[in-house]
Amino acid sequence: MVKTLSDRNGRPxxxxxxxxxxxxxxxxxLEAVRADVLTTGGEALTESMVQTIRRxxxxxxxxxxxxxxxxGGRIRRALTRAIPDLYHAYVPSHAAKRQGKIGIEHANLSVIREALLHPIQGGHPRNEGSPQYALLHHRPADTASPEEEKTTDSMxxxxxxxxxxxxxxxxSRDLRLxxxxxxxxxxxxxxxxxxLLQLFNIDEEKLSHAIKVAR
Known part of the structure; x- marks a missing residue:
């Protein structure tokens, strides 16, 4: 189980x-928990997306x-083949159904919360006492509009x-590349x-240095 604090709205x-x-x-x-969330944009996983997820x-x-x-199952299987030690959280289909439609967007908040607090890695429960867990445990960025968002550590x-x-x-396009x-x-x-800069916790100093070198 993931041990974590909750915000003032009760989101872990x-x-x-x-x-x-x-x-x-x-x-x-984001209604259920406080976290950084990445979207695949659908079933078609590009090699670039897989590489981003791996990093x-x-x-x-x-x-x-x-x-x-x-x-959803095909995405899981494709990612598991590419990155075997990913963590997985599962919401049963009966708990993610509304008016005949199935999806995480229809799931009860408590079910989503429970799934994310009990992920499994490679078919085994995560090890909370491992050095990897300690390194990964940090405060995620706030979820706001792009104009308001800030990175976790760099602001x-x-x-x-x-x-x-x-x-x-x-x-700008070439510079981002x-x-x-x-x-x-x-x-x-x-x-x-x-x-992406937020998700990877790239601070302003590191970004500024990379831009200077790129130019």
Whole structure:
């Protein structure tokens, strides 16, 4: 079981990155817990997405929470083949059904919370006393709009992100490509890249240095 504190709204803090399929799933998870959440954007996993998940898992740990249906199962199996030691949280289909539709977005908050507090890794319960758990346990970023979001440790603001030329300039796309490769976090559009910086806990100093080298 994940031992963690709760916020003033009673949401427990999950130390790992939670992986779901879509935005509605992400929003539902954030009603249940306080966590950093990454979306796959659907069933088609690109190699770039798999690499991003692998790097995140190495640094922070990733809990897979896909829909309890066919596509969700295929995503789990594909990721398990690529990254065997991922953490997995499961919500039964009967607890994620509403008006004939199945998905995490329809699940009861207490069920989601319970699943994320009891993930399994490689088919075995996680070891809370391991050094890896201690390294992964940290306070995730607040969940707000991209303009308001800040990284967990660096307090990197959207305004600072803009000022560094990573958005809104003719060269921004190429700069994000170079910086993403240099930091090993992959590529995304402006908002996606800002989110990746948060998920990987890239602070302003490290980002600034990478930009200077990239230029």
């Amino acid at each position: 803090t999950i130390p790992h990155v939670v992986l779901v399929e879509g935005k509605n799933d992400r929003n539902r998870v 995140l898992h190495e640094r922070r740990g990733v809990i897979v929470l896909t829909d309890p249906d066919g596509p 990197l603001t959207w305004q600072a992100f803009q000022a560094m030329g990573l958005v809104g300039e003719d060269f 170079k910086v993403g490769d240099m930091l090993g976090i992959g590529y995304g559009n402006a908002k996606q890249f800002y989110r």
